[in-house]
Amino acid sequence: MRIHLITPIVTEGVRTLEDVADLNSAELSITQSLIASGPVSIECEFDEAMSVPGIVAEAMAAERSGADAIIIDCMGDPGLKAARETVSIPVMGPSETSMHLAAMLGHTYSVVTVLDSVVPMIENLAKVYGTSDKLASVRVINIPVLELEAAPEKLTEELAEASVTAVEQDGAHAIVLGCTGFLGCAEAVEEALKARGHSLPVIDPIPATVCVTAGIVRAGLTHSKRTFAHPRSKDLKGYPDIKI
Numbered sequence: 001m002r003i004h005l006i007t008p009i010v011t012e013g014v015r016t017l018e019d020v021a022d023l024n025s026a027e028l029s030i031t032q033s034l035i036a037s038g039p040v041s042i043e044c045e046f047d048e049a050m051s052v053p054g055i056v057a058e059a060m061a062a063e064r065s066g067a068d069a070i071i072i073d074c075m076g077d078p079g080l081k082a083a084r085e086t087v088s089i090p091v092m093g094p095s096e097t098s099m100h101l102a103a104m105l106g107h108t109y110s111v112v113t114v115l116d117s118v119v120p121m122i123e124n125l126a127k128v129y130g131t132s133d134k135l136a137s138v139r140v141i142n143i144p145v146l147e148l149e150a151a152p153e154k155l156t157e158e159l160a161e162a163s164v165t166a167v168e169q170d171g172a173h174a175i176v177l178g179c180t181g182f183l184g185c186a187e188a189v190e191e192a193l194k195a196r197g198h199s200l201p202v203i204d205p206i207p208a209t210v211c212v213t214a215g216i217v218r219a220g221l222t223h224s225k226r227t228f229a230h231p232r233s234k235d236l237k238g239y240p241d242i243k244i
Contacts, residue, residue, distance in 0.1 A: 001217055003210060004062035005032040007073040008051040011040045011146065015073055019183055023210050030210070031067065033058050036241070041145040044117045048078040055079030056086055057241040063087040069213045073180050075113065075205060076121050084228035086244070091223065092213045094205035095122070098176045099131045101208055105201045106174030108136040110166035112159055112189075113178030114148075116140055122178055137170035138178065139163070148181045156185050160192035167198050175202045183207075 007015040012034065020030050035054025039047040056079055059070050069090040072080055077093030084091045102109035109131075111122050119138045126132040141158035148155055159182065166172040175193070177186060186204035193200060216222070231244050 001028050001068045001214060002066065003028065003030050003069045003071060003213055003217075004058075004065075004067040005030055005071050005073050005206075006055055006058045006062070007032060007034050008038065008055050008078050009041055009074075010034060010036070010038055014041075014146070014181065020206065020210070023207060028210075028214055031062075032073075033062075042074050042076055042078060043115055043145055045121060048074075048076050048121070052079040052082055053239055053242065056082050057239070059083040059087050059091060060242065063089050068217045071206070071209050071213055073206065075178050075180055076118075077125060081228060084223045085231055086242075088225070089222060090213060090216050092209050092216075094180055094209045095125050095178075096129050097209040097212050098203045098205045099126060099129050099135075101212070102174040102176050102201070102203055103131045103134045105203075106134075106172070108134050108172055109174040109176055110137045110139060110163070110170055110172035111135070111176045111178040112139045112141065112162045112166065112182075114141060114143055114145055114181075116142075118178065136172040137166050139166050139170075145179065145181050148179070155182075156188040156192075159185055160189050163189050163193060163202065164196055164198070167193060167200065168196075172200075174200055177202065177204055180206050 038051040038054045071092045075095045077095045080093040122138045126135045139162040163175045183206050186202040190202040
């Protein structure tokens with residue numbers, strides 16, 4: 001099985017295959033690509049909108065190359081519905097997957113994310129995905145996406161502090177790390193919560209979504225074409241990499 005990870009930005013090095021190497025196995029391999037044009041990071045609705053054509057082009061290319069499934073490497077799930085319309089293999093969003101997992105594993109959940117500008121996006125996605133009744137809060141650490149790797153210790157400290165606040169003040173029973181750039185931080189956050197007497201799941205979106213996606217592929221499932229119908233063929237100007 002091959003799962004293709006689309007990182008929907010143009011900044012090289014933010015995501016590499018080395019980051020997800022431990023998710024590979026004898027039965028599963030992960031490939032990855034950036035988009036050719038679009039934002040350097042995604043932190044608002046405008047950034048998301050600018051990333052969508054590139055995501056669709058990469059999704060179509062991944063299906064043509066023989067990928068069994070696609071994951072969009074961003075907690076905004078940009079281009080998720082559009083990509084599902086243009087391909088027939090499963091396309092998964094880390095936010096949708098993580099929110100549903102959190103809703104299953106706890107009575108309530110909180111999302112800890114990067115900036116205030118992301119909060120409305122997360123809250124709106126929770127409504128679209130039908131989990132808003134379980135969303136206790138969205139907490140921010142005020143570190144931009146492109147600065148996450150600058151101080152790893154500070155990052156985990158800020159995530160842990162925000163998560164403790166979400167549990168003790170907002171009533172969260174589960175935590176979702178609200179940026180795929182937080183990859184690898186879940187264990188430290190979980191330990192910090194345990195140190196305060198809180199035993200609860202901390203969901204790292206990329207590993208969780210890879211596991212769920214692999215299960216969907218093994219089950220022979222994909223998204224419904226009654227929901228995500230293939231676009232009608234028509235002229236499309238300015239997007240040479242997208243052929244409907």
